[in-house]
Amino acid sequence: MQSFNLAMKKPAWVSSVLETKAVAAKGVDGRHGPNYFRGDCIHTAFGDLSPWFFVDLLGQYTIHNVTIYNRGDCCVCKVRSFNLALKKPAWMSRSEEIPANGVAANGVDGSHDPDYFRGDCSHTKIGDMSPWFVVDLLGQYTIHNVTIYNRGDCCGYRLHDFVIEVYIRNPSRCPSAAFSLCKNYTGTFGSFENVVCDAPVFGRFVRLWKPRVINESDVLNFCELEVYGVKTDCQRFRFPMTSATRLVSTAIISSTALSRVSCVQQCMLSGACVGVNYNSGTRECQLLLRPEPRDTVSIDPNWVYYGNDMC
Template identity: 45%
Template sequence: MDIVFNNNEQSCCNGDVALQEDASYTGHATNESVLQQIGEKQELLQTISRRQIAFTGHVIRKGRLEELCLSGRVQGKKATGGQKLLYLNQLKESTGQCAIRDLWDANLALNKPAWMSSVYARASVSSAAENSVDCHLGTNWFHGVCSSTAENDRSPWIVIDLLGQYEVHNVTIYNREDDFSERLHDFVIEIYRTNPSRCSEASAVICKVYSGVFGLTGNVQCESAVLGRFVRIWKPTTLNYQDVLTVCEIEVYGIRPDSCAPTWHQGVRGKYLLSPGAATFPQQSMVTCFHLCVMSETCVGANYNGGSNECQLISQPKPTDTVSSNQDWVFFGDDLC
C-alpha cells in the first residue's frame, strides 16, 4: 500500500491526504486543526529563517562569485566593499545564531542512531557504532573513540539514520590516526530513502565511490546532491580477515528539502514497529494519524491500529526496535517494507 501526501504548492494550504491501495480515499483536515491536536504552533517566521539559512549555506559553500556578493570579501590583504557581511549579520540577528558556521553547517549525523554490520570485540576498548556520531574528534582507537567492525567481516559497513529525509551534499570522515589508517580504503558512500537493514528491497543512490587509501581526515563531496534518510559507508572488498572498517567520526551535511515538495511513504499492512517513547493518540482515523505525522517536524513513522483506532507517532526509532506482526496494524514510514 502506497501512502502519498500531496504537499505541493496547491495542496500545501489545505493539507489533502490520499491513500492509494486498490482504491483511493481522500480525507481533509486543516493544518490548524492538526497542529492543535499535536500541540504545535504555526511557525512561519521560523520556516522563512530555515530557508534563508539553507540558501545562504548552499551559496557560501560554492566559494565563488555568489560568496563574494554576500560577504563582500575577496582573497588578499585588503578588504573590499563598504559594509562587510551586512546580509549575514542581519541573518544572524534574525535567527539568533551566534556563529556564522552554525547557520548552515549543522552536522546531520550528530548523536543520531548508528549501527554496523558487526562490532569489534575487545573488552578494554569500545568500538561501538555510536562512537562515530558523538562529536568526539579523537582519532586514537585505543581511547575507545572510534567505531570498528569485527575481523572476518568481508563486506563491512556502518549506517547512520538521519531521522528525516535530507538532501545530502557531503560527508566528512575522521580516520584512525594511531595505527592502521590504511584500512580505510576503496569504500562507497550510499544514501537510502528506506532503511536498508530492515528492508531488503531498499535501493541506494551513490553519493561517492572512493578509490584508494583515504588518509586521516577529509571531506567527501557527493557527485550530486542525494535525497535520503540513511547514510551507509560500505567497504565492498577487504584485503584480508583483519581488514576491518574503522572510522572515528562521521559528519553529514546537507539541507532539508522544500517542505511543500511531494512526500512519498509506503504503508506496510500487518506490521508495526515497537519503538519505546512513541506518542499515542487514541480514537483517530487513519488519515488523521498519518497527517499528524507529516505535520510534525520530528515524526519519522506511524503505527495505526484499524481495530482500536489507535495512532502511534514515532520520532526516535532505534536499531534495536523490534517488528511485530498483526493484521490490525498498518505501519507508515521509511523503516519497513
C-alpha cells in the same frame, strides 16, 4: 588541520540593498537569527533581476563547504545545513561482538579524537569480509557531502576503497532497498577529508560500505562521520504502508486519530516523526520519533505501519 568559518566579519557586498538594516555585512556577522525585522538578514532590492552576494575571505583557501542560514520569519522555505548525523542512531555489520570502545555510536558522537583506545572510534569485527556502517538521519534530506575523520593512533590505511550510499528505506530491514550513490572512493583515505557527492542525493539512511577487503584484519574503522545537507520545510515525501505490522519502539508519542490519514498528518506536522503505527480498532496513533536497530516488529492484523523502516 584547522577548519573554521572563513567569512566571519569579512568584507561583503551585494548587487543592491533594500534598506540600511539589510546591508551585506549582516550576512557574515556571525549571527544565525532568522528574523529580518530584527536586523539579522541581508535583502537585495525589489526589481533586482540578477541578485548576488560576495564576500572577500582576505586570503586564498581550499574551500570544502558553505553553510547558509536562510530567513525564517516569512517568505521562503527555511533551509538548514548542519551535521545531520550527530548523535543519530547508527549501527554496523557484525557489531554486536566488538568491544564497547568500537561501537557504531562512537562514529557519530561529535568527537574527532583519532585514538581508538580512548573510545572515540567505530570498529567492525575482525573477519567481517564485507563491513559497513549505517547512520539514520531521522529525516529525509538532500545530501551534498560527507566528512570523515580517520583513526590516527594506528591502522589508518584500513580506510580505503569504500562506497557512500544514501537510502530512503532502511537497508538493514529492507535488503532490496534502492540507493543513490554519493561517492565511490578509491585509494587510501587520509587523516580526514570532506567527501563531496558526485551529485546531490536524497534520502534518510547513509551507508559507508567497504566492498573489498585485503584480509580478515582489514576492518572498517574510523573515528567520526559527519553528513551535510539541507531539508526545506516545504519538502514533501510519502510514507509507504506495511499492513498487519507494527514497529515496536520505545520512542513514541501515542494519541487518537480518526483515520490512518489523520495519523500520518499528525506525524508530518510534528516535524520530529519518521513513521507511524495505526490501530484501526482502537484508533490509537503512535508517532515514531527515533527507531533503533534493536526495535522489533510485531505481526498484528489490527495494526498498520507507515514509514521507511520496513519493506
